[in-house]
Amino acid sequence: GAVVSQHPSWVICKSGTSVKIECRSLDFQATTMFWYRQFPKQSLMLMATSNEGSKATYEQGVEKDKFLINHASLTLSTLTVTSAHPEDSSFYICSARFLTSGDTMLNEQFFGPGTRLTVL
Amino acid sequence: AQKVTQAQTEISVVEKEDVTLDCVYETRDTTYYLFWYKQPPSGELVFLIRRNSFDEQNEISGRYSWNFQKSTSSFNFTITASQVVDSAVYFCALRAWAAGNKLTFGGGTRVLVKP
Numbered sequence: 001g002a003v004v005s006q007h008p009s010w011v012i013c014k015s016g017t018s019v020k021i022e023c024r025s026l027d028f029q030a031t032t033m034f035w036y037r038q039f040p041k042q043s044l045m046l047m048a049t050s051n052e053g054s055k056a057t058y059e060q061g062v063e064k065d066k067f068l069i070n071h072a073s074l075t076l077s078t079l080t081v082t083s084a085h086p087e088d089s090s091f092y093i094c095s096a097r098f099l100t101s102g103d104t105m106l107n108e109q110f111f112g113p114g115t116r117l118t119v120l
Numbered sequence: 121a122q123k124v125t126q127a128q129t130e131i132s133v134v135e136k137e138d139v140t141l142d143c144v145y146e147t148r149d150t151t152y153y154l155f156w157y158k159q160p161p162s163g164e165l166v167f168l169i170r171r172n173s174f175d176e177q178n179e180i181s182g183r184y185s186w187n188f189q190k191s192t193s194s195f196n197f198t199i200t201a202s203q204v205v206d207s208a209v210y211f212c213a214l215r216a217w218a219a220g221n222k223l224t225f226g227g228g229t230r231v232l233v234k235p
Binding site: 034041042043044045046049091093095109110111112113114116 | 157162163164165167211215220222223225226227228230
């Protein structure tokens with residue numbers, strides 16, 4: 001299957017700083033990328049969906065000014081957690097989807113390995 | 121709205137026992153896809169299976185098997201002769217056009233296989 005990488009795999013930062021997480025599709029062009037957040041012992045919650053070259057669509061309750069998403073190319077999306085606070089500590093997972101069929105329902109979605117963010 | 125419910129939050133078994141994970145879903149769509157993913161302690165999601173709404177045939181892959189019952193909106197997953205390496209969190213997920221073709225995950229079931 002297709003490979004999605006994330007960098008860094010973990011990060012510790014001080015409260016008030018900003019953290020950037022990169023998500024790359026290594027062997028395919030991702031028309032759509034998704035960002036999920038997973039708190040300990042909880043499920044994955046979709047934060048936002050981004051299509052290359054356009055603004056991200058955020059899920060209800062997710063602050064777009066706090067979680068900046070840039071999908072500048074078909075292989076790279078970045079999530080920047082601005083002015084991070086301890087409550088932003090979580091496991092962030094990106095996922096990429098690419099067009100394999102005219103029926104978009106058939107498009108496969110591949111997940112990155114995740115980034116564990118700890119805000120002190 | 122679509123929803124996925126995994127009623128079992130945690131299951132503990134002894135190695136070689138079988139374990140069945142329940143998944144019940146809700147969607148208004150007639151065309152949808154169901155998935156199972158495994159999340160080991162490392163955190164990376166591992167894709168296990170995808171099944172579309174028109175294919176109700178049960179599937180077996182090694183020690184894994186899946187039972188899709190459209191009449192009860194269930195897509196259950198069984199691990200036969202469990203092994204310690206099966207210890208992980210397992211997520212059932214649903215994707216349907218009406219929900220913007222986005223994956224909706226269940227709450228997950230943590231499986232602990234003891235030697």
